[in-house]
Every structure is written in structure tokens, then in C-alpha cells.
Amino acid sequence: MPPASEESLLVVNADDFGETEPITAGIAGCLEKGTVTSTTIMANMPATKRALAWAAPRSRDHRLSFGVHLNLCEGVPLTSARSLVDASGSFHRKREQGLRAFARRLDPQDVEHELRAQISLVRDAGVEISHLDSHKHLHQLPGVGPIVASLAREFGIERVRCTLEEGLWRPGLRLVNGLSRLARQGLARRFERDAQALGLRRPMRTFDLGALLDLPEGTARIALMRRPGAVTEMFCHPGDERADLDKPGSTRRHDEYRFLTSDAFSRLCDEAHVRLVSFWEV
DSSP states (O other): OOOGGGOEEEEEEEEEETSSHHHHHHHHHHHHHTSOOEEEEOSSSTTHHHHHHHHGGGTTSTTSEEEEEEOSSSSOOSSOOGGGBOTTSSBOOHHHHHHHHHTTOSOHHHHHHHHHHHHHHHHHTTOOEEEEEEGGGGGGSTTTHHHHHHHHHHTTOOBBOOOOBOOTTOTTOOHHHHHHHHHHHHHHHHHHHHHHHTTOBOOSEEEEHHHHHHSOTTHHHHHHHOOTTSEEEEEEOOOOTTHHHHSOOSSOHHHHHHHHTSHHHHHHHHHTTEEEEOGGGO
């Protein structure tokens, strides 16, 4: 084993726990194997009850961590949240919600009440909450970030995600995607200031498992994972073999599941001198 000073600490956080049954089953499988060390729970989705029942008895063992995946862009809110929803009563989708935030069309009281309700639901189910992040990273939107930081302090939650990502301009990255990620970096920097002002902690860097899988095997992947002396978060979106059919999207959920539960991922961690930790070690 390398000296502790040369060891890299990596939180592997699976987003979307509770979104659907296949997604929730896949994440639970990765947590049981130990190659995913953390997950964040969606409070208003079809499999939320299953996710809460799975997480609550395990959340006191800090080898795993369970946070809240704050949601402002999918499904029906837990509160009336009039400025956050469309005519059907569902949240505006990601792009529309983002535009509304930049145009200052989100009522801060609606945002605060809804996010407080989501955190409360997870806490009241008996889950010890390690941290906050959000679906599609919308917790970093203008007007939303300060509310999230304030709620974290109110609930005694000391850790948050800032999407200070690396590997943005990798080969084959479309310009529009690159610009979107750069914009997210700017929002993350603003949220980082909000979080620091309230004494909240965060991983020093983050990256998406999808970015790792897009790189060739070998030194490129090792370089992305490795950063001695810093805690890195790799967020991911695994699911079982039904997940991509049940809810198609931009992530390859079952591919991520197979990689995370493979010997190849364990070897990569060894080669990068990475020790897997939960969000409690941030």
C-alpha cells in the first residue's frame, strides 16, 4: 500500500436513489458490493419509499453515506410550489427551470418550502443525512444556491456537492456540451462561496463516471481518478438491466452498473492508489 500522503480518497456517489425501481435496485446492488460508497435519495419519486426503507437502517454505519438528491425538475412536488410547476402541476423540466431561475421567476419561498419538505421527508424516515446535492445540479442555480446552503445549516447537514469538474475538454466533446459544463462551473463557484460562508464542506473536485468511461483505459483514467491529499467525488448513475428501458436518458445506467461491479473498476482503484470512502469523510 502507498503511504497515506500519496493515497487518493474517492467518494463514489450514485445519484437518483428512489427515482425508479430498476434504478434503485441497481444502486442498492452497487452499495452492497462496496464499489459505490454513497447515494442521494429523491424524495418525490415512484421508488422513494423503497429507497428510504433500504437506507434508514444502514445510514448509521458511516462506511456508507446517504444524502438528499434535491429535485426541482422532475415529477410532482411535495408542496404547492406554484412558481416551480407547469399547468399539469409537474415541475418544469431542467432547461425551463434554469431559464426561469436566471429570469428571477422562481419564488424563493416556493423553493425554500419545497426543498425543506424534501429534506424533512428523508430525515423523518430515519435516514441520517450526510450531504445535499441535486437532480441535474439545479441546487447551484441563481437564487437556489443560498437557500440550499441555508437549509443545510438549519438541518445540521455539513456537506454539499459543488460540481467543480475536471476533464471538460476531452476529445470528442461537443462545443455545446463544453459550454454548458463551463457555465455549470461558474454556478458551482458561486455556490461554493455560499457554502463556505456558512461553514459547509465539499469534495475538492468532482467528475462524472461517464467522463471516465469515455476515456481510453490506462493512464488517462488513472490521471482523472488520482489526486493525492484531496477528497474527490465521482458521481454516477447505475441501474439494473431494466433501468435504461424503463427510463431512457443521457446516461448508460446498466453499463455504469456493470463497470462499477467489475474487477476492472477494482483494478483501476488499485492502480490509481485510490481508497473508497463515504461522504462522511469529506
